[in-house]
Amino acid sequence: MLTSTKRALVAGAAAGLLLVPTGTAQAASAPPSSATVSVDFGASKGELPRPERFNNFGNVTAWPQQRAQDVRYLNRQGLHGDVYRIWLSSPNAPDSHDIFNLCDLAAGRCDLTPLDAYLTEASQVSDSVLINLNPTDFVEGNRPAKDLKPLLELILRSVKEKYPHVKYVEAFNEPDWQFYGQQRHAGLPADQTVIQPDGLYRYYVPFYEAVTQVNKHLKRADRIQLGGPALSFMDPKWLKPFLDSYAADRNPRKRLDFLSYHAYLSWDDDYKIPTLYSGDLRVVASQRDTLRGWLRERRLDQHLPALVTETGIYPGPAYDDPDPGKDYIRQAAGMATYGYYYAGQPDTHLFNWCVRHRVEERKDQLVTRTPGGPLADTFTPYGNMLLMQSRMKDTRVSATTTGLEGDNGVYAMAAEDRTGASLMVWNWQHTGDRGYRATVDMTRLPAHLRHGPVRERVYRIDQTTSNYFGDPARAALQLVAQKTVRPGRTYTETVDLPPNAIYLILLERA
Template sequence: MMLLLAVLVAGVAPTKAEPLARAEAAAPTPATVSVDFGDEQGRLPHSERNNNFHLVTTYPEQRADDVAFLNQQGLHGDVYRVWISNPNAPAEYNVFNECHLATRTCDFSKLDAYLTQAGSAADSLLVNLNPTEFVQGKRPFKDLEPMVELILRNLKKQYPRVKYVEVFNEPDWQFYGSALHDGRPADQTTLQPGGLYRFYVPFYEAVDKVNKGLRRSERIQVGGPALSFLDPKWLQPFLDGYAADKDPRKRLDFLTYHSYLKWDDTYQVPTFYKDDLRMVAPDRTTVQRWLKERRLPEDIPSFITETGIYPGPASDDTDPRNDYLRQAAGLATYSYLYANQPHTRMFNWVVRHRDNERKDELVTRTPNGPLTDTFTPYGNMMLMQSKMKDTRVSAVSDSRKGDNGVYAMASKDKTGASLMVWNWQHTNDDSYRATIDMSRLPSGLRHGPVRERMFRIDQTTSNYFTNPDTGGLQLVDQKTIRPGSSYTDSIDLSPNAIYLILLEAV
């Protein structure tokens, strides 16, 4: 969760909302998407299965119903990320305050419903542990390792789906960047980039002790440092510390960072990724180079534990209606860019946000309060992803202007074939008429009738904020076809519109 203050976007004036549906718009540009179902490219990443719950205090009365709805809709996760020591939550929800070394006891009662419900939403949990007071010097460093061991030993016993421990949350901003942003000199910040690894060591030491009492399949993985962006000024010294560490118990099971923006060295000027999402395309190549330079395993995975086009309170329009659709198309594009990077897992942000509705996956802010069973356009996009088949195949678009334009991801399995196509435009307004050429269809679809279904998200379809009666994911076309080994169809893509096409034997 971004710790950036509202000042982050001061001076970035949102524009007034304008409807994206323009009757007088220019004729759509022709585009072609070529899909080769015979060209297999491994397992589809299914990024919708990696997700975040906000703080324990964020709409707690809704959470049980939300979990039931997510599971019922097919959005049960592989990993959900949760918060158990965040400084933005009241002190009684911080496990460092609820575990006591003197008595060797922990009281998780205030977190119990939160962790139990989150554990029902996913196969495993990633818990974020942020040792704020230890970094600030308010607690003795010598207590950090035994305290973490006590927390994790009790946490794993009570909540066995805890599998991952993420250390820190945006320490580069929390302990350094925010001070520079406010005008303090770098030598007067709480922490320097080279000092971060020291606070990671007690976590892997504690995990090693806890894991000795667990079966291999139950053992905890530990990683970090959850930087606010892939910042070489912070991550390279962190990796230097790990590479130089001679302790045979050391472990770095995954690297984590967030993907919203990057800062200049003085933390005065942010560069928002939403202005050109291709900025994240080389991330994994960069990480692997840094690992290789330090003779570290190059397959240490990257977890992008928060992803979004709107950091902090950022927006494009003061009226959020257009931003909801931009968020959906933007996160589909993030999913595509990270799916092309090996050893990379992207996490969605977030089921319900505390104060920025643009990030909500479920409709939260209505005159009557949160809705239990209605997705935002972003949530509907994730629902589309959940309907995709499991083996990725080649899908190529010929229509891009910079990072904007037509994107496609396709997949297949024994039940049929699937294709997502979308027109990421951000605040631009180009429309496309896309011809979809599908070749080498799966053998199970070449003989006999095939049911083709099309779902669409746009400014007026599958969009609660335009029409609450049709806020769910809308089936916009259904027909029976006999495609043979190839099939061609066409779709109209307005700005930021998203389609899902499913082909399944009747």
């Protein structure tokens, strides 16, 4: 819950302004409680979701001197992506790096030089690239609306030709905040904002018209997919009118290949009071069911993919402690918990935010803010959590836990494949202080692990382990236990889980 004991923050929904007191840090730790984790490796739940493969780079100005090295390191560590999201028209980058200013309609060409390294490196770290295009000047009336479609067509044709890994285009970035909520927050009446919720779709139409033209000249497998509108949260005030307009659009060439929105917080109608999701992360658990209902009401495809293109427990410069030491581990455990709640939602993909943030250290996956500057090849606890996820096996199996109070407590994700079995177990406490001693009961282990020696490896992330900010000498993902066992059909292990600690257990043939 929000509390008045924190000083007010001036923060952003993701990159804007809001007043957010985020929470109260707890002082002394309570004695550990008991919990049970029950894993049934014979109960398959399909392919394991892979949130670590969906990621964001900060904008083109976010530590560009480190990016090439970061790409090499991420690839070496097994964190090559399925989709990376990048920004070609960020409001936090100079006008000279805004792609809308780099393309000349009259000349019919684009100078992509300022963005070349950014696009190239994103293409090297991921199978496909999502580019965010935010037509701010057109929405605000500073450029003629008639130029938007041909300019988008020129941009997309030029980018796709030089960077074929670009497969997805996301229209807008938090337009509900940028063109409405920010002004409402400052006291402007709703009818005087830049746009209202029912006015957004008309700026989307030129996007699908441009994509249709560009795709005509591409092979089917290479065609661009388009979506949006990248709302600051899954807000019915904005998403329902957008879907209404799309459903009513009679153009046979209209396209909406995915919906996108962010998951940090929600606002009241006047954009005065934010509610951070970190107060209870279960708020995202029903999003797909809600979205499916909205699509069904409009006779739209209920399997339309949803991309949660930014996710986190700290919107803008929000924090729990002014000294970020404890917040780094909270971010890691919080993002693991987001992954748990989105894992049960089909056709929905969580995107991590982000490799290195331009200004906010709590979001960093690589250690960036030290007295000597950014560190190469060094994960934060958040980055190490992604590394744990990447080492999980491929087929998700049943894993249930006791010890949940609200959204706080013990969580587990388990998986198996022909190479072995894996389990991630963690204690999401946010600012709580409850620790757990968890008994892990594993049943129906894969047949290839029941006979002969099995190597068990245990990795841990906590306040001092696999945590540069607690112990720089133990910044890498730490192997804290290793032994050879003969488990048979069942196996039991015990793990101690202080607040926000995370374990990975791997069982593989010795």
